[in-house]
Amino acid sequence: MQNREYETKGIILEVRNHQDNDGIIKVLVDGGIKFLYAKGIQKPQSKNKLNMPILALVNLEIIKSKFIDKISTLKKAKIISFFPLNPLLQYIYNSVLHFLNYINNKNLDFKKYQIFLDNLERYPNQSFSLVLLELLRVYGMKPNFDACVECKNKNNIIDFEFYKGGFLCKQHSSNYKDPNYLRALYWLEHDFFRFVNEFDENISIKINAQMIEILNSII
Ligand SMILES: [Zn+2]
Numbered sequence: 001m002q003n004r005e006y007e008t009k010g011i012i013l014e015v016r017n018h019q020d021n022d023g024i025i026k027v028l029v030d031g032g033i034k035f036l037y038a039k040g041i042q043k044p045q046s047k048n049k050l051n052m053p054i055l056a057l058v059n060l061e062i063i064k065s066k067f068i069d070k071i072s073t074l075k076k077a078k079i080i081s082f083f084p085l086n087p088l089l090q091y092i093y094n095s096v097l098h099f100l101n102y103i104n105n106k107n108l109d110f111k112k113y114q115i116f117l118d119n120l121e122r123y124p125n126q127s128f129s130l131v132l133l134e135l136l137r138v139y140g141m142k143p144n145f146d147a148c149v150e151c152k153n154k155n156n157i158i159d160f161e162f163y164k165g166g167f168l169c170k171q172h173s174s175n176y177k178d179p180n181y182l183r184a185l186y187w188l189e190h191d192f193f194r195f196v197n198e199f200d201e202n203i204s205i206k207i208n209a210q211m212i213e214i215l216n217s218i219i
Pocket of ligand 1: 148149150151152168169170171172
C-alpha cells in the first residue's frame with residue numbers, strides 16, 4: 001500500500017462536486033494537469049475543502065489508484081500560499097486561471113508562482129509580470145534577456161520586443177526605447193525584488209499587456 005502514496009506541490013484549478021459528498025479536483029502539478037478524487041469534500045467538517053481555494057499553491061498527499069485507468073485519490077491538501085481575496089485582483093485572477101488551464105506536459109516553476117502569490121497584494125502589477133513571464137517560458141515563448149536576439153551581441157542594446165523574442169541591438173532595430181524600460185525588463189528576469197523596488201509600476205502595466213497579447217495568440 002505504502003508505495004502508492006506520494007506528495008507533490010500543485011495549483012488548484014477547479015473543485016467540482018461529485019455524487020453526494022465527494023469531489024473531483026483539477027490541479028496543475030509537475031508535468032501538467034491532473035484530476036484527483038476527493039472523498040467527503042462536501043461535508044462541512046472536511047479539512048481538505050478549506051485547504052483548496054482556487055489558484056492556491058498547495059501540498060498534496062496523493063494515493064495512486066491500483067488501476068492505470070482510474071484517477072488517483074487525494075489524501076490530504078495543505079495550503080502553502082493562497083490567492084488573496086480582493087476584488088481589485090479579479091482581472092489577474094481570471095487571466096492566470098485561464099492561462100494555467102492550458103499547460104500540458106510542462107513544469108511551472110512553483111517557487112516563482114509562490115513569489116507571485118505572496119507579493120500580489122503589495123505589488124499587483126509587478127507580481128503579475130513575474131507570473132506572465134513564467135507562463136511565456138512554459139509555453140516556449142520566453143524572450144532573450146541577455147543579448148540581441150538577431151546577432152547575440154551584448155552591447156549597444158537599444159530595443160526590446162516580446163514578439164521578436166527579446167533584446168535588439170542598434171544594428172537590428174532603430175526603435176530606441178527608454179533605457180530605464182530596458183533595465184526593468186532585465187531585472188524582471190534576473191531579480192524580482194530589484195524590479196519591484198527600482199522601477200515604475202507603469203512599466204509593468206505596459207509589458208503585461210504585451211505578454212498577454214502573446215499568450216492569447218498562442219493559446
Ligand atoms: Zn543585433
